[in-house]
Amino acid sequence: MDFSANPNPNPNYNFAVGNTDFYPEFELPDFLMLDDGGFEEEDHSSSQSMVSSEYKRKGSGSGSGGPDGSNDATSRNSDINYKNEGARKNKIGAGHRIAFRTKSEMEVLDDGYKWRKYGKKSVKNSPNPRNYYKCSSGGCHVKKRIERDRDDSSYVITTYEGVHNHESPCMAYYNQMPSLMPSTLQPNSSPSSST
């Protein structure tokens, strides 16, 4: 996995990904990368990966009409089974999309960026509403969708859309205080950077 595609180059977030000890209260069983329609699964062998499966079976039609398949394991995660996802992509398909599913009691994971909520919508196949956020940094059009897994509300599904065109405030903070930054993250960590 190459986190260069991660729109959130936040050290804290990377810590969370790399070291769950840093964030003992949440796990990261799933990481999906959706890039203009395509995506990769980090853990497709896990039953949890049905989340991504739903992306694959987008537009299957099972999400509309019928008894929402609440007893159907294959549609359990239809909360992200965007019936119109294909069409939505045409509309919003600009840049990277990354979906996470994290086990967290918090809905909004602090990824170091400032987000402004601009919408909330209850989606058809989920008892939990979906929240829409935009990066509140001027000129940055990254969006984020947050919803709880309908099957297991202890999981939070976060979908990032787009790539930040700015540094995270947290990263900027670290840059100002390099002594706080792990050597591997320091911009001038290489002792041979100067002769």
Place this chain on the structure above:
DNA sequence: CGACTTTGACCAGCGC
């Protein structure tokens, strides 16, 4: 006072 959240309404696209 400014920034943010909430909430309802509106719009666009897709399936039937």
Place this chain on the structure above:
DNA sequence: GCGCTGGTCAAAGTCG
């Protein structure tokens, strides 16, 4: 063509 659904906007309210 109609209805359904998801996504976005904008006004009002709240909080620091």
